[in-house]
Amino acid sequence: MTISNDDDLERLKEIGRVVANTLAAMGKAIEPGMTTGELDEMGRALLERAGAVSAPELCYDFPGATCISVNEEIAHGIPGNRRIAAGDLVNIDVSAQKNGVFADTGASFAVSPVSQRIERLCRDGRRAMWTGIRQVGANKPIGGIGNAIGAFARRNRYTLVQNLASHGIGHALHEEPVEIATWPVSSERRIMNEGLVFTVEPFLSLGAEWAEDGGEDGDAWTLFSSPCAPTVQYEHTVVATRNGPLVVTLPG
Numbered sequence: 001m002t003i004s005n006d007d008d009l010e011r012l013k014e015i016g017r018v019v020a021n022t023l024a025a026m027g028k029a030i031e032p033g034m035t036t037g038e039l040d041e042m043g044r045a046l047l048e049r050a051g052a053v054s055a056p057e058l059c060y061d062f063p064g065a066t067c068i069s070v071n072e073e074i075a076h077g078i079p080g081n082r083r084i085a086a087g088d089l090v091n092i093d094v095s096a097q098k099n100g101v102f103a104d105t106g107a108s109f110a111v112s113p114v115s116q117r118i119e120r121l122c123r124d125g126r127r128a129m130w131t132g133i134r135q136v137g138a139n140k141p142i143g144g145i146g147n148a149i150g151a152f153a154r155r156n157r158y159t160l161v162q163n164l165a166s167h168g169i170g171h172a173l174h175e176e177p178v179e180i181a182t183w184p185v186s187s188e189r190r191i192m193n194e195g196l197v198f199t200v201e202p203f204l205s206l207g208a209e210w211a212e213d214g215g216e217d218g219d220a221w222t223l224f225s226s227p228c229a230p231t232v233q234y235e236h237t238v239v240a241t242r243n244g245p246l247v248v249t250l251p252g
Contacts, residue, residue, distance in 0.1 A: 001101075001170020003195035003239055008101070012170065012197065015052060015096060016103040016237055016248030022046040023094045024251040026066070027109050032086045036068040039092075040079030047096050055095035055102055055173045062221065067093040067106075074203060074211055074231045075164055075223040086111055089118060091233055095173055102173045104199050105249035108232035117206070118230060121158075125204045125232035128152050132182055132200045136192065136238050136245035142180055143188030149202045150184040161203035161231060164211050164223070169237055170197040192240040201235035 003009050026043050044065035047054055056062030062078075069077030069091040070084065077091070084090060093106035108125060110118050131152045135144040145166070153160050166180035177190060182202035203211070207229030214222055225231045239246040 001168065001175065001197040002193060003197060009239070011099045011101040012103065012237075012239070013248050015098040015101050016105075016250070017252055018047065018050040018052045018098060019094045019096050019103050019105045020249045020251040022050075022066075022096075023092055023105050023107060026092050026094070027107060030084060030090055030109055030111060032084055032111060034084055036070065036077070036079040036082050036084065039084075040064050040066050040068055043092075043094060050098070052096040052098040055097050055104070058097060059173045067091075069093075069222065071230075072224050072228050073222050074161065074208070074225045074233065076221045078219055078221055084111060087114055089114075089230055089232065093233070093235070097173075100171070102169050102171070103237045103249055104169055104173065104235060105237060106201060106233055106235035108234065121204065121206060121230055121232055124156055124158065125202070125234050128158075128202045128204045129200055129234040129236065132202060133236060133238055133245050133247065136200065136240050138192060138194035138240050138242045140192050140240070141188070142177065142190040142192055143185060145200060146181040146183045146185055146188065149182045153183075153204060159205045159207055159209050159229075161205060161208055161211050161225070164201075164203050164233075166199045166201050168196070168198045194240060194242060196240045197237065199235055199237050201233055203231055203233045205229050205231035
């Protein structure tokens with residue numbers, strides 16, 4: 001989606017606030033003993049109350065209103081009977097549609113008590129995302145996002161999952177430009193046009209470089225870290241403007 005008028009921008013901002021507020025409330029509600037299914041039902045109720053529709057359900061018939069991934073699961077986890085425990089690393093991804101416009105956001109939450117290295121991973125996951133977001137702006141190179149995040153990861157001795165990319169969004173959940181790498185890609189030559197809407201969502205890890213399915217025993221949705229290692233994802237939907245990045249998925 002490329003923003004072409006004030007109405008498009010206002011609708012994007014509206015759904016951006018909806019998914020951001022839903023994510024923030026779900027994150028605050030996490031506690032040991034609750035199931036991921038219970039957490040998802042909370043998210044569903046918040047989206048419905050705001051007049052929004054779950055994007056993964058709408059677009060892909062996903063078996064949940066939100067994606068909730070725990071520990072070795074790093075993306076597309078199906079909400080269900082899994083009970084959250086102290087020490088878990090829980091990722092929540094919330095995307096939805098309202099008035100024909102989509103927005104997408106996500107974050108990882110460490111359930112206390114956790115080690116200092118997990119606390120540091122969460123802190124640096126947010127820093128990695130903002131490092132990429134600072135590269136966003138009209139007429140700037142898309143490759144600058146992955147280059148900046150890659151430099152951050154190397155400097156702080158992390159790895160990046162290199163087969164889960166950012167993506168265009170707006171009129172659809174996934175649209176052009178597709179496969180926006182949050183790691184360095186020397187062949188990337190695309191430029192951000194003014195008004196371009198897309199996500200920035202690096203997967204920062206203590207060792208993983210790939211996301212893999214569960215093989216024959218998998219559920220066709222959940223992706224796991226490979227090699228198995230603690231991994232976090234933080235995500236915002238942004239607009240490339242002449243004044244830099246406009247983040248539309250902030251709670252408010």
